[in-house]
Amino acid sequence: MSAPVIGLLLVALMLLMIAVRLPIALAMAGVGVIGFTAIVAIDPALAIMETSPFETLSNYSFSPIPMFLLMGVLASKARMSNELFDAARSLFGAWRGGMALAAVSACGTFSAISGSSVATAASMSRVALPEMKKLGYADSLATGTLAAGGTLGIMIPPSIALLLYALITEQSVGDMFIAGLIPGILGLVFYCITIALLVHFKPELARPGEANTIKDKILGMRGFMPFMCVFLLIIGGIYSGLFTPTEAAAIGAFITMIIAFFRGMTFRDLMGAVEETLALSVMIFFMLVGAEIFGYFLSVSRISFYLTDVIGQLGWPPYGVLFAVLALFIVLGCVMDSIAMLLLTVPVVLPLVQSAGFDPVWFGIVAVITVEMGLITPPVGMNVFVIKSVAKDVPLQSIFKGVLPFVMSDIFRLALLIAFPALALGLV
Structure with missing residues (x-):
């Protein structure tokens, strides 16, 4: 099976995962790892899982x-x-x-x-x-x-x-x-x-x-x-x-x-604002990490x-x-x-x-x-x-x-x- 066909099938799988309410970040990251493994190999895929979060968050x-x-x-x-x-x-x-x-x-x-x-x-x-x-x-x-x-x-x-x-x-x-x-x-x-x-x-x-x-x-x-x-x-x-x-x-x-x-x-309001900002930021950065891993898969597919x-x-x-x-x-x-x-x-x-x-x-x-x-x-x-x-x-x-x-x-x-x-x- 060619890489583009694998890519299209896994993208369809990802949309199905999102449709059944799996978090989008997990769906992107999971499909990215599976797809990279199928097209390249499992060791490089695991290496991407290891390095991508640090590279994105830093x-x-x-x-x-x-x-x-x-x-x-x-x-x-x-x-x-x-x-x-x-x-x-x-x-x-x-x-x-x-x-x-x-x-x-x-x-x-x-x-x-x-x-x-x-x-x-x-x-x-x-x-x-x-x-x-x-x-x-x-x-x-x-x-x-x-x-x-x-x-x-x-x-x-x-x-x-x-x-x-x-x-x-x-x-x-x-x-x-x-x-x-x-x-x-x-x-x-x-x-x-x-x-x-x-x-x-x-x-x-x-x-x-x-x-x-x-x-x-x-x-x-x-x-x-x-x-x-x-x-x-x-x-x-x-x-x-x-x-x-x-x-x-x-x-x-x-x-x-x-x-x-x-x-x-008040200072209490400031702490509440910081806490809310952190929660929103974590959600966005989680999606960014998933998108980064998914991007590697898109590249090889x-x-x-x-x-x-x-x-x-x-x-x-x-x-x-x-x-x-x-x-x-x-x-x-x-x-x-x-x-x-x-x-x-x-x-x-x-x-x-x-x-x-x-x-x-x-x-x-x-x-x-x-x-x-x-x-x-x-x-x-x-x-x-x-x-x-x-x-x-x-x-x-x-x-x-x-x-x-x-x-x-x-x-x-x-x-x-x-x-x-x-x-x-x-x-x-």
């Missing part, structure tokens, strides 16, 4: 991950999301649907520190959902807005997904962050437009809140300042070459910690080259290859965590995409947006279940109904990005 390039995670956790522990939502509410609260607009705007701003979709959705839902319910917002609009708004955390830099994509594809982290800036802002703008259209055609979904004076709006905008300062420091420092990504992450985490202490965070040859013989046009890959992402995104999916699929599909002539930085943005859609699509939209954990009385069907317009908005943004690659590459 890789300095991965050190920004816990720092960026810590930034978001600290902001959440210090209840900075409350102040941020109040600031956004002072601007939009008097409009019909203004609370939903404030929630999406706060999610977009919070993601400038968080970098995690789940953390953004969890933090903002605890603050914004009670306020929207108090004003009589429809459950579908309130929960759908927060579930979709949380996905902005995966795109607006600093983003854990963009960071991991850059590291596993050997692209510049700074280039990926800058490339994600305009698509991330477009996502925020399109979500706001979606809310405006929904409440225009169905006014019963929401009602206006209390009006604020110009003075209140100006004073309220102070809530945006800490987030904007940290965001500009990180992105500006990386883009100008003043900081490496690791240095920027450490500086951002330190400044966020200082701000959090001024906002009333030559699956990517085999698929490239097959598609070349079929004569698929470049966009045919791209749409096939994106369709795979959408299907897997319905049942798999976004970070795990990137680690699992990108090493396989990137050679196909590059052979079709697409820029790897641009493809990274397209891939992350497509993965982002998986966070709010059934049957396993992770952000939907995060919102469900807060809004226990709202049926899942109502939340999925609420996110559907935002999924359509994401599809439109994706189409624009495919049609106009300069939206991602113009600043790089």
Whole structure:
């Protein structure tokens, strides 16, 4: 049996293992060892098991991950999301649907520190959902807005997904962050437009809140300042070459910690933030170790080259290859965590995409947006279940109904990005 055939069979086995709820990291590592043994030999496979964890965990390039995670956790522990939502509410609260607009705007701003979709959705839902319910917002609009708004955390830099994509594809982290800036802002703008259209055609979904004076709006905008300062420091420092990504992450985490202490965070809260960050980091690094072992197997099986040859013989046009890959992402995104999916699929599909002539930085943005859609699509939209954990009385069907317009908005943004690659590459 040839190496590519062994590779394809074992990849199918891995997907089956994931389907029966085996941890993704174990599935990748197990298939990697079995496949390498079948193609090469058992002794080299055992050597990979021995060295890969150390090589991955001691890789300095991965050190920004816990720092960026810590930034978001600290902001959440210090209840900075409350102040941020109040600031956004002072601007939009008097409009019909203004609370939903404030929630999406706060999610977009919070993601400038968080970098995690789940953390953004969890933090903002605890603050914004009670306020929207108090004003009589429809459950579908309130929960759908927060579930979709949380996905902005995966795109607006600093983003854990963009960071991991850059590291596993050997692209510049700074280039990926800058490339994600305009698509991330477009996502925020399109979500706001979606809310405006929904409440225009169905006014019963929401009602206006209390009006604020110009003075209140100006004073309220102070809530945006800490987030904007940290965001500009990180992105500006990386883009100008003043900081490496690791240095920027450490500086951002330190400044966020200082701000959090001024906002009333206690030492107990700090220890809780560190503990939560460690738990999240361990989960991600466990998947990285599994992906590293799986990568050795992919290398010797030559699956990517085999698929490239097959598609070349079929004569698929470049966009045919791209749409096939994106369709795979959408299907897997319905049942798999976004970070795990990137680690699992990108090493396989990137050679196909590059052979079709697409820029790897641009493809990274397209891939992350497509993965982002998986966070709010059934049957396993992770952000939907995060919102469900807060809004226990709202049926899942109502939340999925609420996110559907935002999924359509994401599809439109994706189409624009495919049609106009300069939206991602113009600043790089």
